[in-house]
Amino acid sequence: MKKSPTAEIISVGNELLIGHTLDTNSHWIAKRFTRFGWTLQRITVLRDSLPAIRDGVTGALRRKSDLLITLGGLGPTHDDMTLKGIAIALDTRLMLNPEALAMVKARYSKLEASTGLTRSRRKMATLPEGAEPLPNIVGTAPGVTIKVGTIRLISLPGVPSEMKAIFTGSVIPMLRASEAEAPKEVTVGLVGIVESALAPALDRTRKAFPGLYFKSHPRGREGGIRSLIQLHVYSVDPASRAKLDKAIAYLLRKLSKSAYSGPKGQRKPGKKVLES
Amino acid sequence: MKKSPTAEIISVGNELLIGHTLDTNSHWIAKRFTRFGWTLQRITVLRDSLPAIRDGVTGALRRKSDLLITLGGLGPTHDDMTLKGIAIALDTRLMLNPEALAMVKARYSKLEASTGLTRSRRKMATLPEGAEPLPNIVGTAPGVTIKVGTIRLISLPGVPSEMKAIFTGSVIPMLRASEAEAPKEVTVGLVGIVESALAPALDRTRKAFPGLYFKSHPRGREGGIRSLIQLHVYSVDPASRAKLDKAIAYLLRKLSKSAYSGPKGQRKPGKKVLES
Numbered sequence: 406m407k408k409s410p411t412a413e414i415i416s417v418g419n420e421l422l423i424g425h426t427l428d429t430n431s432h433w434i435a436k437r438f439t440r441f442g443w444t445l446q447r448i449t450v451l452r453d454s455l456p457a458i459r460d461g462v463t464g465a466l467r468r469k470s471d472l473l474i475t476l477g478g479l480g481p482t483h484d485d486m487t488l489k490g491i492a493i494a495l496d497t498r499l500m501l502n503p504e505a506l507a508m509v510k511a512r513y514s515k516l517e518a519s520t521g522l523t524r525s526r527r528k529m530a531t532l533p534e535g536a537e538p539l540p541n542i543v544g545t546a547p548g549v550t551i552k553v554g555t556i557r558l559i560s561l562p563g564v565p566s567e568m569k570a571i572f573t574g575s576v577i578p579m580l581r582a583s584e585a586e587a588p589k590e591v592t593v594g595l596v597g598i599v600e601s602a603l604a605p606a607l608d609r610t611r612k613a614f615p616g617l618y619f620k621s622h623p624r625g626r627e628g629g630i631r632s633l634i635q636l637h638v639y640s641v642d643p644a645s646r647a648k649l650d651k652a653i654a655y656l657l658r659k660l661s662k663s664a665y666s667g668p669k670g671q672r673k674p675g676k677k678v679l680e681s
Numbered sequence: 682m683k684k685s686p687t688a689e690i691i692s693v694g695n696e697l698l699i700g701h702t703l704d705t706n707s708h709w710i711a712k713r714f715t716r717f718g719w720t721l722q723r724i725t726v727l728r729d730s731l732p733a734i735r736d737g738v739t740g741a742l743r744r745k746s747d748l749l750i751t752l753g754g755l756g757p758t759h760d761d762m763t764l765k766g767i768a769i770a771l772d773t774r775l776m777l778n779p780e781a782l783a784m785v786k787a788r789y790s791k792l793e794a795s796t797g798l799t800r801s802r803r804k805m806a807t808l809p810e811g812a813e814p815l816p817n818i819v820g821t822a823p824g825v826t827i828k829v830g831t832i833r834l835i836s837l838p839g840v841p842s843e844m845k846a847i848f849t850g851s852v853i854p855m856l857r858a859s860e861a862e863a864p865k866e867v868t869v870g871l872v873g874i875v876e877s878a879l880a881p882a883l884d885r886t887r888k889a890f891p892g893l894y895f896k897s898h899p900r901g902r903e904g905g906i907r908s909l910i911q912l913h914v915y916s917v918d919p920a921s922r923a924k925l926d927k928a929i930a931y932l933l934r935k936l937s938k939s940a941y942s943g944p945k946g947q948r949k950p951g952k953k954v955l956e957s
Contacts, residue, residue: 418752420898421711422711422897423712432703435700444698445700449725450724451723452723457928481876481877482876482880484895511884513877524881527878600800601756601821605799607759608759611759622702623840
């Protein structure tokens with residue numbers, strides 16, 4: 406079994422940490438990592454601060470995921486400092502990148518003739534040495550990519566439409582290379598059983614089916630205790646759907662033999678109600 | 682000016698990293714930190730893995746925020762391993778806590794007479810040595826608090842209703858101690874100006890009003906370039922609202938003098954449209 410490629414996300418922005426904006430970007434990207442068989446190891450949300458960005462990037466690079474994506478802080482204003490923080494972490498300098506400058510120029514020349522390339526606009530084309538711009542067809546600040554040893558570092562804007570455009574155009578083609586490794590998965594609903602009663606049967610099933618991954622989520626309530634459990638089963642290697650079904654059948658058998666006894670008049674424990 | 686107390690959040694759960702669940706818990710808590718004058722320094726999302734939790738907790742403790750909150754992984758199943766990860770990070774052992782056991786017992790005795798305290802249920806009352814349970818009036822697994830040097834570490838369940846109940850009951854009273862330090866803030870909308878044209882005026886205003894914090898968010902589009910900007914201004918020390926208004930008036934004056942020139946027929950740049 407080939408090891409699933411790994412990734413981390415660093416999301417930069419005070420607006421995320423003061424509770425003004427919910428970080429939906431990381432969630433959107435996480436789904437795509439899963440779809441293409443990648444394992445997202447960690448998400449880190451950082452303030453607009455050079456030491457915070459430097460430390461966050463240094464820590465992530467030390468953990469050596471295959472891919473490190475930063476989100477936010479690429480714009481023209483003073484508090485957009487992701488690339489400077491990356492340059493400090495890499496101990497390299499920031500340089501005006503001609504290719505990036507051409508992208509920014511092309512964008513502004515359409516709208517405003519008189520102001521030209523202000524310092525703020527040149528800032529968006531100033532990248533860490535060795536980096537390359539990724540085209541942004543929706544906004545102005547290009548994405549940025551740089552190779553750090555074995556790690557591919559990619560910086561994307563925080564504006565969701567721009568992030569998605571660059572991710573779709575430039576990052577997904579890279580992820581597709583691993584698509585064959587995509588996990589098989591199945592979700593079942595278990596009614597009338599509390600999570601702590603499920604645990605022993607789940608532990609036995611886990612041991613009987615190594616390589617499969619089980620995660621239970623309490624979803625409903627009965628008598629003050631949750632009793633609809635959503636069980637998510639998947640495999641990081643290309644397991645067949647039949648193997649997952651076998652594991653679930655095994656779990657349900659274990660459940661029906663378990664010591665569980667709910668209050669009278671409840672539905673039969675372990676009943677499977679939904680499957681996707 | 683008294684330094685604003687600081688916090689970090691560690692959110693544990695594969696479901697967050699495979700894109701099944703959006704981490705709304707951290708966002709909900711972030712809002713409350715801001716409301717009570719606390720600064721949230723970082724959010725870290727980790728997998729259900731002992732080394733990941735150990736490393737995440739160790740790193741957060743090293744950064745010495747006043748408060749470290751972990752979310753998730755307190756339940757009865759095999760993959761709920763937050764407390765074990767914390768115990769490893771603190772180099773301490775896990776022990777059955779009599780007070781926590783009484784809380785778990787009280788919860789289950791209402792529902793099921795025959796099964797009693799299974800291993801899975803005792804697990805929820807097994808805490809790092811020196812920790813104390815926090816009552817969970819909505820679910821079963823108690824919250825957990827432990828003092829680590831100058832840092833208060835609090836572990837809460839990942840189920841939102843349970844997290845909110847314990848946070849409201851046990852954490853907010855702690856945050857309230859700093860309420861007098863709560864930031865004053867104001868948001869204005871600027872129409873008909875692009876972010877890169879705003880940047881120079883914003884930089885000057887920033888210099889003229891040290892202690893105030895400015896953050897611009899592009900929100901609308903005109904001619905393919907965003908041109909509604911939401912500007913969020915706040916102060917971490919108890920500045921008067923008058924001071925914020927003065928800073929905004931200053932910025933608007935700078936903007937009207939700036940070199941900005943939009944396409945003809947557009948609205949006047951720098952027009953303030955909304956305020957809250």
